[in-house]
Structure formats: C-alpha cells, structure tokens
Amino acid sequence: MDTRPRVIIIGAGFGGLFAAQTLKHKAVDVLLIDRNNFHTFTPLLYQVATSGLEAEEIAYPIRGIFRAGSNISFMLGTVEGIDATAKTVSVRTNGNVRQEAYNYLIVAGGSVTNYFANPQFSDIAFELKSVDDAVVLRNHILRQFERAAWTDDEAHRRALTALVVVGGGPTGLETSGALFELFEHVLSKEYTALKPRIVLIEALDRLLTPFPQPLQQSAYRQLESLGVEVILGNGVADITPDSVRLNDGTVIPTYTLIWSAGVKANPLAEMLGVPLKRGGRVPITPSIDVIGQNDIYVIGDMAYLEDEQGQPYPMLIPVAKQEGQLAAKNILRRVAGWEQQNFHYIDRGIMATIGRHRAVAYLFNRIQLSGFLAWVSWLGLHLLTLMGFRNRVAVFVDWVWNYFTYDRSVRVILEPKGEIPETEKTP
Amino acid sequence: MDTRPRVIIIGAGFGGLFAAQTLKHKAVDVLLIDRNNFHTFTPLLYQVATSGLEAEEIAYPIRGIFRAGSNISFMLGTVEGIDATAKTVSVRTNGNVRQEAYNYLIVAGGSVTNYFANPQFSDIAFELKSVDDAVVLRNHILRQFERAAWTDDEAHRRALTALVVVGGGPTGLETSGALFELFEHVLSKEYTALKPRIVLIEALDRLLTPFPQPLQQSAYRQLESLGVEVILGNGVADITPDSVRLNDGTVIPTYTLIWSAGVKANPLAEMLGVPLKRGGRVPITPSIDVIGQNDIYVIGDMAYLEDEQGQPYPMLIPVAKQEGQLAAKNILRRVAGWEQQNFHYIDRGIMATIGRHRAVAYLFNRIQLSGFLAWVSWLGLHLLTLMGFRNRVAVFVDWVWNYFTYDRSVRVILEPKGEIPETEKTP
Helix, strand or coil, X not given: CXXXXXXXXXCCCHHHHHHHHHHCCCCCEEEEEECCCEEECHHHHHHHHCCCXXXXXXXXXXXXXXXXXXXXXXXXXXXXXXXXXXCEEEEEECCEEEEEECCEEEEXXXXXXXXXXXXXXXXXXXXXXXXXXXXXXXXHHHHHHHHHHCCCCXXXXXXXXXXXXXXXCHHHHHHHHHHHHHHHHHHHHHCCCCCCEEEEEECCCCCCCCCCHHHHHHHHHHHHHHCCEEEECCCEEEEECCEEEECCCCEEECCEXXXXXXXXXXXXXXXXXXXXXXXXXXXECCCCEECCEEEEEECHHHEECXXXXXXXXXXXXXXXXXXXXXXXXHHHHHHCCCCCCCCCCCCCEEEEEEECCEEEEEECCCEEEECHHHHHHHHHHHHHHCCCHHHHHHHHHHHHHHHHHCCXXXXXXXXXXXXXXXXXXXX | CXXXXXXXXXXXXXXXXXXXXXXXXXXXXXXXXXXXXXXECHHHHHHHHCCCCCHHHHEEEHHHHCCCCCCEEEEECEEEEEECCCCEEEEEECCEEEEEECCEEEECCCEEECCCCCHHHHHCCECCCCHHHHHHHHHHHHHHHHHHHCCCCHHHHHHHCEEEEECCCHHHHHHHHHHHHHHHHHHHHHCCCCCCEEXXXXXXXXXXXXXXXXXXXXXXXXXXXXCCEEEECCCEEEEXXXXXXXXXXXXXXXXXXXXXXXXXXXXXHHHHCCCCCHHHCEEECCCCEECCEEEEEECHHHEECECCCCCECCCCHHHHHHHHHHHHHHHHHHHHCCCCCCCCCXXXXXXXXXXXXXXXXXXXXXXXXXXXXXXXXXXXXXXXXCCCHHHHHHHHHHHHHHHHHCCCCCCCCCCCCCCCCCCCCCC
C-alpha cells in the first residue's frame, strides 16, 4: 500500500471537505488536517452569535463524516510549515511537531479577518470567522445587557446597548438584522428598560457591492424598515474599547464593534514561497495548482484565479467547493496519467438574509428576488446544505421554534473555567 | 413600593428556582443572584460530558424563566459576603461590588466537589458539577482519542484511552455507563485501532449505598454486562497527571480521572457565622431558617436537617425543591403574620441510569425496578422535569436520534479563543 500516492489536505472548510469527499474510495491515501475536530458551517455563525442556534448545531465532527476504514485519515493540529522541496508539511499536534510527507498537497486554509490598514483594531473588534468567535461574541453581548440592566448611568447604559456592525456585505447585513431581531423579540421582554441601538456602517455608498443596484436598494430599505440604522459612505477612523469614531468625526459610544468589513487569505499562503496577489491570495493556474509549484493545489478563499472577464473569482463557498472538487479530480487524473481539466465556475447566484421574511437573492446572474421569496430560498438552501441529518433536524426545530414564538432559548453565557470572567474584550 | 419586603435568593439551582417560582406574583420583591445567567439541569451533565447532549440543551436562561415586569429580578454575579447584622449581601458583578439589602435571605448555593482528605486532587481530577466542567471534560476526552490515534507507543495509547471514574453513586454509574456507550457505539467506528477501558472505582464494598441490596447488585451486574470494569472496596490513594494508585497498590495509567466520590456544601455556608455540620452544611430548623439566624433560610445541599429517624435529608434535587418551596412559603407566612410550617419530605424515590435499557429505581421506598423498566422511568422523569419546552424538544430529538442510530453528533472540541490549546488539565 506504500505505493499509493499520498494527498494532504490542509483545512476542513467547504473546499477541503469537498476535495476529501471527491478523493474518498479512490486509489490515494488522504490525510486531512484541521485545527478543529469539526467542520464549521460558516454561513450561520451569526446565528450562534445572536443566540439563534447552538454552537454544536453548526459544527460537524470530521471523523463522523469520514469514518475509519476509508482512505481518509484525520489529524487535529495546526500547520507550522510547508516544505515544497522536501514535499512535507510540519504539523503541531498534541504538543509535538510531526513531519508529514505528501505527493500532492491541497491547501484550503480559507480566510481570516482583514483589518486593512488598521491591524490593531483586532484587539478590540469582534469577528465572526469561527465557532469560538461566535460564542465569545454571544457571551459578550448578553453580558453587556446584564451590565446595562444594573447601571444607573444613562449614557453608560446607552453605550452598553449600542451594537455596531462594520461592513455592508452579507455577513454585516445578516448580523445586524439578527441582532435587531434578538432584541426586538426576545431581550426586550427581559430587559424592559433597555432600548438598544443597532448600527451598520459601510465605507462605500452602497450595501452588497456584488448585487444589482435594485437589490442593494431593497436591502437598504429592508434594514431600515426593520429598525437598523444604516450609515453609508463613512468608514471607521478609529476604535477604542468604548467607542468608534467615523471618518466624518461622528463618535458612537459602544462596547461592541463587530468587524465584518473584509477578509484576506489565511497567512498559510506565505509558506508557499510564491509571490501573492491582492488580499494575500495565491495565484493558481486554471487547473487549480499553484503557478510554479504544480504538486500544490490551492483552493477557495486562499486561491487567486481570474475569470473570463479578468476578475478574480470571489471568496464564496460555491467557488471553494468547485475548486476543491476539481483539485481532487485533477490529482486523480495525474495519478492516472491523464491531462488536467480547467476550472469552469457554475454560478448559481448569491443571496443575503436580513431577518424574518427579509432577504435579497440574485440567482443565475439573472433573477432578482427580495423580501419573503428571497428569504424562503435562503432558508431552504441553508437547510439543504447543512452537513449531517441530525444537525439539520436540530436546526430546523430551532428555526421553526424561533419563527412561531419569537423566542430564543440559547441565551446562555457559557465560559469554560467558570467564575464569570469578563471576556478578554470586555473593558 | 418601597414597603414591600425584599427577598434575596442566592443561587438559581433547583432549590433557588423553586423558591423564586413560589414567590412569583406575591407581595415581595425578589432578587435572584447567580454566577451564571442560566439554570443548569445538573442530572444530565454527564450527557454533555459524553457528547450525548449539547451544552445549551441543559442550560436554561434565567431571564427567560422570569420575564421582566414580574416581581423577580436577576443579577449575574458572585456573592462575596453576607452581613447578617446589616442584612446585606455583597455581590461582585461586572467588575464592581454592590451591597444589596434584604429582609429575608434564601441561600441556595448547592454543593461543590468533595475531595475529603486530598484537596490537591482537584488539580488533576475532572469534575461534573457545572456545564463548564462538562464541556472541559468532553473536550479532554475527545482530545485524548485524537492523541491516541497518532501514537505509536502501545502503553501510552492504553493510558490515553483508559478513563477512570471514582465514586459508585448515581453520577459515577451514569458517567461510566455513558462513556462506555460513547466508545462502543460511536468512537469505535472512528478510531478502529483503539480499545478503550472504562473503570469505576468505589471505596466501599457496594455501589449506590442508599439503594436496597438487590438493586445494588443489579447495578453491578448491569455495569459489568455493559463492559465497565467495577472495582469495589478499594479507594484512591493518589493520583498523578498520568496515573491513579489505589489503596491496595494497583496503579492504573490514565490521563482522565473523573471524581464523583462526594460533594460538600458550597463554602458560602461559612459566611453565615454559625457552626457547621458534617460536609460543611448549615443546621436549619424544621421551618428551614438557620438556627440562630432566622431571617436567613438555607435550602438544598447546603442545609442540614434531620428526618424522623435522625438521619440528615440527602443532597438530592427533590429535597432542594421542597425546601425551596417551603422557605418561600414560610417567608410569605411571616410577612402575612402567620406561623411558619415545618418540613415534611415527600419521597417519590431515587433512581440511577447505567446506559441504554439499563437502570435501577427505588420508588416510594417500596418498589424496586431494574433494567428496561427502570430506564424508561428515568427517561420519562428527566424529560418531564427539564426546564423549557424547546429544550425538551431538542433533548428528545437528540435522544431519539441517539437511540436509533447509536450515533452522537456533538463530538466537537469547542474552546473559546481557538488555537487548539490543550485544556489546563491535559498534561
């Protein structure tokens, strides 16, 4: 069995998972490495942060997806180095560093939050890139409300209950909409004296840049009708633990700033020894292998590939999935001595949800939906693509329950090693 | 409204919650204080630790139980002092210490793990007293299996997959049984090379001391038939991060020792300035108020009250519930100028589950059930008493799913602030 080529996949996000799935039961040995023992259904992180879903409902154990006995093994660890000459990966796992050899490598590390010119913002801002982030943010928000409930200082109370979301992309819209609904339908009954304020800030003069203009405007109207304050054309100049200052000088006192204004490639990209493109992405050929390192395939948010119009493919789950599948297929083709195939993106559309009955969808580059119909499409799509039947049932129970009762039961402040520590980011 | 008497309840466990429930809509103002913003359904903590339930399924937000506008307010904080003369409680909350005045105080702090003569064991042993404990233990167990999967050293692998539970009470039986089933039905398929060992240690020569002898023997047989090694009449002499040594010199190499050999009253008891009884419990009168401090009521695991036979009432949820209800009623009677009533415990029985179809129950001090019938009773009782309809639905979905599939989806290692830190107790 030593003669079977070994494929290492770094990262069990959507790209890595679909690559592994494509290699299952094929004549290669696969080692899948991730720093978590679960796959995260990232599109619903904001639901965990806003108490709509339990953390475990959007996390699916990787060993449950690839049961033992298959050609896919899993290693829990972080990658510390890639040696493209020796063809090895250094993995820190359980306190040791192991060298794992590969014949083919698929790098699927995804993206990290991009603070652009202000990396120091990361000390204060909250992110929504991982389950941990979502749980930390949920704990923090609920804690601010507990603080506000026992504060006599009116200005302090307003700052505690002002939540600011930066970034007018799908994550920003989803998060600000879900925050508003959390307060409107649940917390308002438990903290009657509190009047929260949800602010969405976007530096450009429009929301949802990749969407057609009518949908951008519809999204704006839907947010405003919900009660979210939308500030366009005004970026963040500075943030402190208790305020955010905008480019026009406006200061909003707040203890909660959620940064969803952009992402960049996972810094793993720097280990590949090739010049990187904008956003730290790795330039790949149409057959998904790295230019100049053709045993290494880079997929998803980390990969830079231009479409027929010369635009880079966006950092979206369907792109990652399809690149992952093609990378795996191309490796199998090379093992079989066949020629590689080129990437052709099948674009089924993009959507963003704003809240109950509120969403926008742009399907097949043609169909524009907004409001209830877009929302139902969004709901169905996410339920269908959630990994694992049991999770699907649980998420469905939660959603149906939330829908009919406007209630949310997951409002628990959970922190390992109890003793109610303030979160690190709580001043 | 200032003339309404103010009742402070410390602790939102079963006792505190039932006391608050009894005072709801009555002519008193109630302040309920807990260090978590949720009530924990403690009997199912072992299910969270063994990946059977999600943490949020056994945690119910306190503000969801007592919605605003009622006479019950909630404060998230830890009690740092009780001044019985000034009739105030010092609460550390959100970084400040507040003095809260009471007319009547109900102390319902529950119990903490008792290491008896070996308090240093707490540095190494795992406990199952809180949701945090359960999540930490779940993470730890799953991590040991990940380590074992990549270890070539056979002895090391055996130590990583040996799990030792100390204490032959209901928690010890439930935990060891559930651990065995987790491996047998789930992890064995994902870690085919691993053969775990579950050991239950009890210093006495029998399990489940308060149960009739036939049920003790039945519990022993059910555990053995499941595959759990049961060691009776042999206590723990010493534990190290990688082993446990028993009184007879036996050494079991293990990285996971779960201590469920006993509890003692919450150290809050020492703040009351009265001499304490065995296990640090506070002596109370039959009307539930503290002997010598009759504006203070102590209930549940913290309270020491003898029954007609001169035996202290056991540290059980039904005792805490009934004492909580009576404490609240007696406060209302005093407010109304009536005489207090005495405690009469309604004993519906005790039960312990061992696994799928395996349990023992001793009902109304008469009926002895074991096996399937006892297990069904246990299941029904817990579902009925779980707080909150939605949680009940979710727990039911999980249990039905686990029952028919032998699968458990909650096998995620979740740790805030990612970066796969080893847990503190992982060597």
